[in-house]
Amino acid sequence: MTIMDKLVTASEALFDRHGFTATGMDKLTQGAGISSRTLYKHAGSKNALIARVLGERDKRFARRLEVESIDALFKGLEDWVRLEGRRGCLFLRALGETGGDTPEIVDAVLAHKARIAERIAVLVEHDTGHADAMLTEQVIVLFEGATAAAVYRGEQAVAAARQSAATLMAEARS
Template sequence: MTIMDKLVTASEALFDRHGFTATGMDKLTQGAGISSRTLYKHAGSKNALIARVLGERDKRFARRLEVESIDALFKALEDWVRVEGARGCLFLRALGETGGDTPEIVDAVLAHKARVAERIAVLVEGETGRDDPMLVEQIIVLFEGATAAAVYRGEQAVVAARQAAASLMAGAGS
């Protein structure tokens, strides 16, 4: 495990549990077991570290979304919530905490959201056989809503989203 891996892993957990602004550099160096000099040599700055954490999370999340149906997509989200917990979308949380004033963070968030939206668009077109932007938008909203609502309603929110998606997909025929 490289220094960067240790740093990113520890940082992601700390950011996720305590927030980005509330997590100081000392907590990050302490969590990763490295000196502050090493952190800055590798990460450059706190904002760059946040952007890198988001980038790595995006990759890990995308790996989970390598499925072949909308139904499996929501099942994958259910697994994610069960394994990683439900504290809301870390990307949107980063955006909210920084007010959109940090370009590197904005870029990381938009890239992630674009990737998920594209994944959904491909799956919807694959299942329905046609380009249906409104249906795609509805699935995106359900996916986002399940992530957010799971914070205070638990897994049942994801289950409901999956069933709602199934209904909408079924009704999209012809």
């Protein structure tokens, strides 16, 4: 594991657990077991590090999207919530904490959300046999809403969204 990999892994855990604002550079260096000089040498700035963490998390999450159906997509989200925790969407938390004023963070968030929307559109078309922009939007809202509601409702929020998506998909196929 490279120094950067170690830094990104430690930073993601700290940001996810404590938030971006509350996680200072001292906490990051301590968590990664590196000096502040090494941190700045490899990460550049805290905002650049946040963007890098989001990029790596996006890659991990994208693997959950490599499924063949909307139902499997929600199953992947259930697994994510169970394994990664239920603290909500790290991307939206980053956007909220930084106020949308940091271009590299905004770009990372928008790219992540666009990737999810594109994947859902593909899966809707695959599941129904045709493109359906409104159905795609409905599934996106269920997916995002389940992620947010899991914070306080747990995995049952994702299970409920999964069931709702199944109903929508069945109606679209009939």
